[in-house]
Amino acid sequence: MTDLSSAPGATPAGVRKPHSLYEVDALTKRRNATEFRFRLYGIIAIAISLSVLALMLFTIFSDGISAFRQASLSFPVTLTEEKLDPAGNRNREEMAKVTTIGYSNLLKENFAAYVNSQGFEVEGLTDAMIGDMLSRDAAAQVRNQVLADPELIGTTIDVTVLANGRIDGYLKGRVNREEALRDKNVTPEQLDLTDKLVDQGILTVAFNWGFMTRPDASDQRPESAGLGVAILGSAYMMMIVLVLTLPIGVAASIYLEEFAPKNWFTDLIEVNISNLAAVPSIVFGILGLAVFINFAGLPQSSSLVGGLVLTLVCLPTIIIATRASIRAVPPSIRDAALGVGASKMQTVFHHVLPLAMPGILTGTILALATALGETAPLLLIGMVAFVGTHPSAPIQGFFEPATALPVQVYGWASRSDPAFLERSSGAVIVLLFFLLIMNAIAIILRRRFERRW
Amino acid sequence: MTLVKLSASALAIAVMATGASAQTRNQVQITGSSTVLPYATIVAEAFGENFDFPAPVVEGGGSGAGRAKLCEGVGENTVDIANSSSRIKQSDIDTCKANGVNDIMEVRIGYDGIVFASDVAGPAFAFTPADIYNALGGQVAKDGALVANANTTWAQVNSALPDQKILAFIPGTRHGTREVFDTKVIVAGCKETGAFDLFKAANADDEAKATELCNTLRTDGVSVDIDGDYTETLARLDADKTAIGVFGLSFYENNTNKLQVATMSGVVPTTESIAAGDYPVSRPLYFYVKMAHIGVIPGLEEYINFFVSDDMAGPDGPLAQYGLVSDPELAATQEMVANKVAMGPLE
Numbered sequence: 001m002t003d004l005s006s007a008p009g010a011t012p013a014g015v016r017k018p019h020s021l022y023e024v025d026a027l028t029k030r031r032n033a034t035e036f037r038f039r040l041y042g043i044i045a046i047a048i049s050l051s052v053l054a055l056m057l058f059t060i061f062s063d064g065i066s067a068f069r070q071a072s073l074s075f076p077v078t079l080t081e082e083k084l085d086p087a088g089n090r091n092r093e094e095m096a097k098v099t100t101i102g103y104s105n106l107l108k109e110n111f112a113a114y115v116n117s118q119g120f121e122v123e124g125l126t127d128a129m130i131g132d133m134l135s136r137d138a139a140a141q142v143r144n145q146v147l148a149d150p151e152l153i154g155t156t157i158d159v160t161v162l163a164n165g166r167i168d169g170y171l172k173g174r175v176n177r178e179e180a181l182r183d184k185n186v187t188p189e190q191l192d193l194t195d196k197l198v199d200q201g202i203l204t205v206a207f208n209w210g211f212m213t214r215p216d217a218s219d220q221r222p223e224s225a226g227l228g229v230a231i232l233g234s235a236y237m238m239m240i241v242l243v244l245t246l247p248i249g250v251a252a253s254i255y256l257e258e259f260a261p262k263n264w265f266t267d268l269i270e271v272n273i274s275n276l277a278a279v280p281s282i283v284f285g286i287l288g289l290a291v292f293i294n295f296a297g298l299p300q301s302s303s304l305v306g307g308l309v310l311t312l313v314c315l316p317t318i319i320i321a322t323r324a325s326i327r328a329v330p331p332s333i334r335d336a337a338l339g340v341g342a343s344k345m346q347t348v349f350h351h352v353l354p355l356a357m358p359g360i361l362t363g364t365i366l367a368l369a370t371a372l373g374e375t376a377p378l379l380l381i382g383m384v385a386f387v388g389t390h391p392s393a394p395i396q397g398f399f400e401p402a403t404a405l406p407v408q409v410y411g412w413a414s415r416s417d418p419a420f421l422e423r424s425s426g427a428v429i430v431l432l433f434f435l436l437i438m439n440a441i442a443i444i445l446r447r448r449f450e451r452r453w
Numbered sequence: 454m455t456l457v458k459l460s461a462s463a464l465a466i467a468v469m470a471t472g473a474s475a476q477t478r479n480q481v482q483i484t485g486s487s488t489v490l491p492y493a494t495i496v497a498e499a500f501g502e503n504f505d506f507p508a509p510v511v512e513g514g515g516s517g518a519g520r521a522k523l524c525e526g527v528g529e530n531t532v533d534i535a536n537s538s539s540r541i542k543q544s545d546i547d548t549c550k551a552n553g554v555n556d557i558m559e560v561r562i563g564y565d566g567i568v569f570a571s572d573v574a575g576p577a578f579a580f581t582p583a584d585i586y587n588a589l590g591g592q593v594a595k596d597g598a599l600v601a602n603a604n605t606t607w608a609q610v611n612s613a614l615p616d617q618k619i620l621a622f623i624p625g626t627r628h629g630t631r632e633v634f635d636t637k638v639i640v641a642g643c644k645e646t647g648a649f650d651l652f653k654a655a656n657a658d659d660e661a662k663a664t665e666l667c668n669t670l671r672t673d674g675v676s677v678d679i680d681g682d683y684t685e686t687l688a689r690l691d692a693d694k695t696a697i698g699v700f701g702l703s704f705y706e707n708n709t710n711k712l713q714v715a716t717m718s719g720v721v722p723t724t725e726s727i728a729a730g731d732y733p734v735s736r737p738l739y740f741y742v743k744m745a746h747i748g749v750i751p752g753l754e755e756y757i758n759f760f761v762s763d764d765m766a767g768p769d770g771p772l773a774q775y776g777l778v779s780d781p782e783l784a785a786t787q788e789m790v791a792n793k794v795a796m797g798p799l800e
Contacts (some may be wrong), residue, residue, distance in 0.1 A: 099503045101764055136771070140502040179710035182573065215508075218494040219707075220775055297530055299478055301510050382482070386494040388501045388508030389480070401480060401510045414682045416704040418492065 008112055060425050060432075066172040067426025070208035070223065071163040073197070075114045078108060079334025080148060090150040094434065100361045103146075104139035108132075120196045125189040133190055135162035137217065137224035153162035162210075163203060165193050165223040165419040171205055174418065211426060215388050216408065222419035225412070225425055229387045233303050233402030234372060234434075236394065241371055245314045250353075252315075252323035258348050260427070277316035284312045285377030293381060301382035301401035303391065309381060310371040317370070325356040365442040369435050375406040383407055403437025405431045463530060478549045479639055481509035481753050485519020485536030486629060487767045488565060488701060492772050496760045499771070504759070506752030516629045520741065523557070524549035527745045533753050535741045538565065538629035543799055552630065556744035559796035561786060562766055564701035564778035566727045567633055570712040572694040578715035582733070584611045586642025588619045589676045591669040594648040598669035599655070602671045612716075621688050622695040623670075625680035627796075633736045634699060635668050641733070643667035687711065702727070703776025718736050727778040728768075735778065744795055754793075760785050 019025065023033075083106055087094045115130050138161035145159075152287025162168075166186035169175040171194065175441060180188045197203035214226025260266045288309035292298045296307050327399050329352050337347040378384055384407050391400035403411070412424035467774040483493055486705060490513045501508025512519075522543055524533035541559065569585075571578055586612045592599045607614035623628040643649045644667075652663035670676045674745055679686045683704040690698045690712075697715070702722055705712055714722060726732040740760075747754050759765060761783065766772050768779040780786060 066580060096503075096505075099764065143502070175710075182709045184706055184709060219491040219499040220495055222497075222769060293530055300530060301484065301512075378788055382484075382510070384514075385484075385510050385512040386490070386497060387510050388494075388498050400507075413686050414487075416683060416707040418708065418710075 006186070013058045020346045046062040055310070060428050064425025064429045066174075066316050067211055067422045067429075068208050069172070071168040071171050071212065072160050072202055073163050073201060073203050074158060075111050076156050077110045077142065077159050078087070079108065079153050081154050084146060085150070085153050090153065092147060092150060094184050095147060097148060098143075100143055100165065103135070103143045104134075107134055107138050107142060108161075115193065115197075118200065120193060120200075120358055122189050122192045122196070122302070125193055128191050129187055130193065132397070133164050133167050133193070134222045135164055135223045162223045165221065165417065166190075167203075168223050169419055170194055171198070171203075172422075174422070214391055216386055216411070217388075217405070218386075219415055219417055219420075222415070222417050222423060225420070225423050227408060227430055229390055230403045230405045230408040231430070232391055232397070233306070233383070233387075234404045236303035236391065236398055236402065237307040237310055237404060238306065238368055238372060240398065241310045241314055241368060242364070244307070244311045245318050245367070246269045247313055248311075249318035249364070250322055251358060253319050253326060254348055254353070256319075257323050257326045258344070258352070273316050273319050277320055280376070281313050281374050282376040284309050285380035287312065288377060289380045298401050299401075301385055301387070302399050302400040303383075305381045306378055306383050306404065307398070308330060308401075309377045310374060313374060313377060314367040314371050317367040318360075318364055321367070322356070322360045325359025325363065326352060328359065329355045355451055358446050358451075361445045361449075362442045365438050365445070369438045369442075371402075372404075372434060373431065375404070375410055376422075378404055378407055384446070385409065386411070405434070412449075479751050480507040481534065481750055482513060482532045482588065482758050483509050483534040483740075484512040484522050484532045485740070486516040486538040486738070487513040487533075488516075488538040488629065488741065489536035489562070491703065491741070491775065492562065492738070492777055495771055496756070496765050496774060499765065500752075500756055500759050504752065504755055506755065509534075509648065509752070509756055515627065516683060517627075520545045521548070523551055523741055523743060524554050526552040527548045527554055529750070531743070533746045533750050533764075534741055534757070537739045537741060538736065539632055539743055540737075540739065541796075541799070546799065548704075552746065554743055556795035558742040558744055558757075558790070558794065560740050560742065560761060560790060561737050561738060561780055561782075562760065562777070563738055563780045563783075564727055564735045565738050566639075566724075566732060566778060567630055567703050567736070568700055568702050568722045569697055569715040569717065570690075570700050570705050571697050571715065572690060573613070573711055573713045575713075576617065577713060578614060579696065579719065580715050581611075581645070581718050582638045582642035583645040584614065584642070584650065585621075585638050586646055586667075587611070589621055589670050590639065590643065590648065591671045592648065592652075592666070594646050594651055597647075597651075599648065599651050600620060617695050619675050620693060621676050622679050622686045622696055622698040622700055623676055624686075625678040627680060629736075630699070630701070633734065636696065637734045637736075639670070640664055640667050641643075664719075689788075693765050701776070702778075706776050724773060724776065724778045728781065737780075738777070741796075744793065747793060758787075758791050763787075 079167065081088060083287055084098055085095050086098075102124060112127040112130040116127075138159075141161055142159055164177050164186070166183070167190065170186070170191050173185060175183070175191075175193055177188045180186045180191055194203060211226050213228045213232065214224055215229045217225035256266060256269065288305060293300050293306045294307050333351050333355065334347050335352045338344070342350065375384070383403055385401070385403060386400045387403050391402045393395035409424050409427045409431065411418040412427065459611070467607055483497070490511060493511045497509040497511050500506070520537055520541055521534035522532050525531050526545075542556070546557070549555070567577065569580060584607075587593050588604055588607065593602050604619060604629055606616050606618055621632060627724040640649070643652075649663055652666045655659060656666070657661040672757055677689070679689065683700050686698045686700060686707060690696050698760050700712070702724070705714055708744070716734060720726050720732045722732045727735045740755070742757055763783070764770055766777070766779060766783055770779070774777045
């Protein structure tokens, strides 16, 4: 009360001067002002974080959304026998001797002939320039088609193949005529022809399914680079992490929370779990390299090793979340179960665990979401790599090389062709999409099963 | 109960993990230099398309780290090939020997040019190694004496150069590119300007000491080491358009919309001028094969033969189109690879 008496407006005798509540005195004014300022700070903090988020999303989406659309060319190809099957016996082994280089030349000739037959007049355009508008991926696509069905040889088929990355970039506004003059990978004549081909419907831009399904591509063909291997790798790793962390994490938590005696040893374990949760993930990568690859001899770059390492990263978080949700189940539930004669184990499995399940699942999914975005531990176990072949189906696929979504983002961001920047941002969008789905599942589970006491 | 099922499947995976580790790896595993990485991925991709083997797995991470991994030992859990942008060192060979990796095949795939480039909208530059040394060296020769470098604009270095402040983004010391930059540009410039002789005279004719002093660049923020890759250099150059950056030729050729290249001693860097030996700043690129794995890892022998074939590494092949300077002695390399000749001791 002493500070009140010294406040302005108070009488020196310590007797409060009566005044109306409707009258705002100086002290109240100051307190109100402080509160107003505090609210303002809060609003500013939120505004800053929101604008940073908006800026990040804007850059990612403006750079990356175009990765979901891709230009492709449709034209007829005559599959000449003497070029593709010199022996003429439709033997797959012998036909495979004609490499993609042979197919590439055939496609370029056919495309140039088709364009010339359409009668476009573009000054200075050579057949070589027309041929270079095709993606280098086209030859592999047609070769696989022919090898799968050798009877196609000798016929004329309609093919739809990807356009070169620069042509694609021109249609998306990334390449312009002025730059084309300086760029040795594209000429202004090719861009003139592109406009005409678009008018004719030979060159079309459509949704890019290949971005989701194709494997990574080399620096010479950004147009055919996709996330197929990365999505599979991430999915396999998440499967492994889920299957390993859930039982181990839940079992450990139940034991520590319900059965373990309280002594210095369990205290030590508890402290260690909390510490492990704070250990940088790269440390688990080093551990994974030493234990799983060098000691256990598991194949490097495989999603199995990646999954095992991410399991180690996730376990402490999941144990902490699970213990918290087990602890949140009121003791009265346990007492009631024990009171009607249930054993300790029956109490836990019939009553405590079902009630704690929403919390456990939420914790698990959030830990998985973190694991999905981890790159550092994968660096050391060989998953930050170029993997050009899809891993096969589980379980065999777990042992085969794969990458992961964040790894692909990193890998593409350091490529020299600017078209990979678009892919990189596109991969971020896909990653964000998966994270959003996982977080949404966590929220739904919590909402549906949450019990309040 | 789901928990029981989950634990059962977890156990199953654990059992398989131990059991299946005996199976053969069926793809080639490659690691090493990030300069060689794009070339190796181009070949790996074409290899996967044209052969019945899965595409090799190619990792980056640096030449030194790659060679160290190659020398870890023999066996399926070790890599088969290390890409390298500098020649293998005796210390690497010794480590290899100690770990049982006795025979290594050295394959030179071609040459790589290192170029100086600036923003496309800015003025053009024509450098000589002496200009670069006078701009970036810590101590330069002036009127026959060594003085601390006080040049702030390129015009002060050489009146023929634009009047623009000196700022250079050069590769950091962990890059193989830095070694080439040091020997082919800085030391060459040091000798041209006469600073080398002055250093030598001041240090009792000790050439090694003089070279070291030549390579001591100025530390007042004019020369900036970039430890990331070329995309980082490009981003820095985008932010400060008056700077000069050091890039690989292939990187420059893919970004001609943003960069213009500077000539060196009057020569424009192209694959042709490097192949002819006119452009001075270039270096050979290699990969090293663990010979004990040939015949064991499926596809390894086919991959290395395919890499050096004319279809890939030849002067009209995709690697040359991407910026690799084809090796004039490719035929000899092809023969060596076909005969599986291990490398001899370093001379």
